[in-house]
Amino acid sequence: MAASIAEAARKHPAPEGIVYTYGTAGFRTKADVLDSVLARVGLIASLRSRALKGKWIGVMITASHNPPEDNGVKLVEPMGNMLQEEWEVLSTTMANKATPEDVAEYYNELAAKFKIDLSTPARVVVARDTRASGSRLLGCLVDGLKAAGAEYKDFGFFTTPQLHYVVRSLNTEGTKDAYGVPTEKGYYEKFGAAFKNALKGKKPQGSLTVDGANGVGGPKLTELIKYLPTKEEGGLEIHVVNDNVIKPESLNVDCGADYVKTNQRAPPTSKVGPNDRCCSLDGDADRVVFYFKDSSNVFHLLDGDRIATLVASFLGDLIRQSGLADAITIGVVQTAYANGAATNYVEQTLKLKVDCTPTGVKYLHHAAEKLDIGVYFEANGHGTVIFSPDTLDTINKHEPRSPAQKEALDVLRATVELINQAVGDALSDLLLVEVVLAHKSWGVEEWLGTYTDLPNKLTKVIVSDRNIFKTTDAERKLVKPDGVQKQIDAEVQKVRQGRSFARASGTEDAVRVYAEAATKAEAEDLARKVASIVE
Ligand code: NG1
Ligand code: ZN
The missing domain is CATH 3.40.120.10 (Alpha-D-Glucose-1,6-Bisphosphate, subunit A, domain 3)
Incomplete structure (x- = not known):
């Protein structure tokens, strides 16, 4: 097996000078430098499955709300949870091994470390979003899986949560905790029936317009709708917009949950009327925000x-x-x-x-x-x-x-x-x-009307080294660099209902600054002041 593993790594050599990290959302970067990572993730996924006695592990190829030219990959644990932290570190090490021999050696080292019997079956479920690079990256992943002798099921295009659903369903099939039928249809049937039963005769008012971010969520929702009661049957009228997956370069462009949340406005293409309910998904449909325009054309976000x-x-x-x-x-x-x-x-x-x-x-x-x-x-x-x-x-x-x-x-x-x-x-x-x-x-x-949001501002500061920013108290206070938190506190004191904090982003090379206060002007001013302290 060592030979086949080295061979897979040789086929997808790691580009020089790039350091990969399994971050909050898995590996994520420009798609054209991810081939080697995908092949190695195939190896890691196989080991993870074997370490868990052949339980199904999920691998999702997506870069969520990021631009169309990006891509990424994340692993899913048997119950549908995110990958265990220890294995995030191992994945990072594997992704950064330089030569095919190093890769094969590390594979064996991990097998020895976790006492993994390499003859145990390895089972992996794979799926991807609609990015143009997805099919090539899938090929690289499959090369890794085959080299490790894993059995795999390819579900093609899926939302990230559909993959989590299938993984959990496969691993609980036939037990008292059975989650659902482990197929795409099983997903629609489960959630479709639950929606009808949860409504219990109550009729949704008006309609809902769903912005699919031109990603996989649009077509999957269109499919799900077939399993929901129609408006005539007392169900919900749903309009799916921004569901153009034929043009992958339009993914997340001027639409989607991240656009709406960041810009605090509806996608420019939105044609809905006053008080019409809208929501936006992100590129892999694991995130949603609602919004509407009131009769004075003022935008309101329901996040x-x-x-x-x-x-x-x-x-x-x-x-x-x-x-x-x-x-x-x-x-x-x-x-x-x-x-x-x-x-x-x-x-x-x-x-x-x-x-x-x-x-x-x-x-x-x-x-x-x-x-x-x-x-x-x-x-x-x-x-x-x-x-x-x-x-x-x-x-x-x-x-x-x-x-x-x-x-x-x-x-x-x-x-x-x-x-x-x-x-x-x-x-x-x-x-x-x-x-x-x-x-x-x-x-x-x-x-x-349930409550009124405090005006707030979220900004990004580019610093030379974001790793010097260390926080405590669930990231609400900085402990490093020395003295910075004191300066932030002093600014917060000056505004009414002030609150502000700064932390290093886990997904971008930047420090994020958040501020809120009694008025928009005070919140924006506070964010500016804190940003200049951090700079
Ligand atoms: P970072 O970049 O660590 O702030 C961002 C989001 C998180 C989460 C991750 C991706 C903000 C302020 N941060 O994290 O909420 O969505 O990306 O999983 O929105
Ligand atoms: Zn997402």
Whole structure:
């Protein structure tokens, strides 16, 4: 096998002078320098599967919201979680091995280190988004998988959450934790049926326009719609726009969740009327934000914080109405980027606990796993809700004591099914939002009216070395460089309802500065001041 592994590495030589890192979102960079990485990821995925006695591991080829010429790759653990941190480090080392011999040697070293029996089957599920470079990179990945003797299933074009779904379903098939039928159709059937059941006769108002970022989410949503009740059947009218995957160079260009969140405006092509509900997915459909224009043509964003608060309030109602309030508690997990008004609303109005974690879905997910029901969303729209095994058991076994309790319990059970437990999923999240709005008989204005966001500003500062910025307190305070936090505190004191922090980005070579305050002018001024301190 050493020979075949060295051969695969030889076929896809590592370019000189590039250092690769498995970051928050896997390996991600310009697509034309990723061939060697993909071949090596094939080797790592095979080892990871063997280390877990042949459980299915997922490999997704995507660069999410990044430009069309980028690409990337991330690994998925058997239950649909993100790759274990230790293996992120091993993947980084493997990606940076210089020669084919080094690659083969490291492969054997890992096998020895983890006592991996190389005759154990290795099983890997692969899929990709719609980028032009995807098919070439898939070829490189497959070369790595074949060299390692892995069995693999190629699901072709998938959203990232579809891949997580299939991985979890394959590994739980035939057990009491069976998640779903491990096929694309199985995904649509599961979420389609859950949507219908969770609506339970409540009719969604108006329609929803979904911007697919010209990525894989558009066509997959079009497919999912076939499994949803039609408007005539009491379902939701959905219009899919920006779903041109025939022109991969249009991916994420002037559309998509990142465009809308960053620019605080609708895609220029948007043609919707006042108060029409819209949402935007990102390039691999694991992230969604909602928005609308009011009757004065003013744009309003309903971001991840809004989704979290909406869903937490709905689940709280269902738990109380089902008679489960004494048995189950709900918590919300946010990052420092959550708007202060959202945090306040959760604590003061919903009376729920808020945890704050560092940026990156894996931190939020881990914190949410410690709760009975953990609602976690990043402000930019990544997120989901997870239910602990005990909580699921309680919900499944609960005997309602009145027709009203039964009604609420039915909706709660269907809502659990509707939420992708493996990972944040834009398609599942958008259906969840629609279910909540339908039950509350709310439109976007009522949703927006729950609280008023504090004006805020997010900027990026290019520094010579971002690694000198070290944080504590879930990234809300700098401990290094010395004295910088003191200067930031001094500026924050000067503005009303001020809050600001600076941290090194995990995905870009920059330091991000966030500021919020009572007015837009004060927030922008504070961001400017803090940026100049950091520079
Ligand atoms: P970094 O670059 O570490 O700030 C960004 C987002 C995260 C997350 C990751 C990608 C912001 C402020 N940061 O991280 O929320 O989405 O990319 O997974 O939006
Ligand atoms: Zn994404």
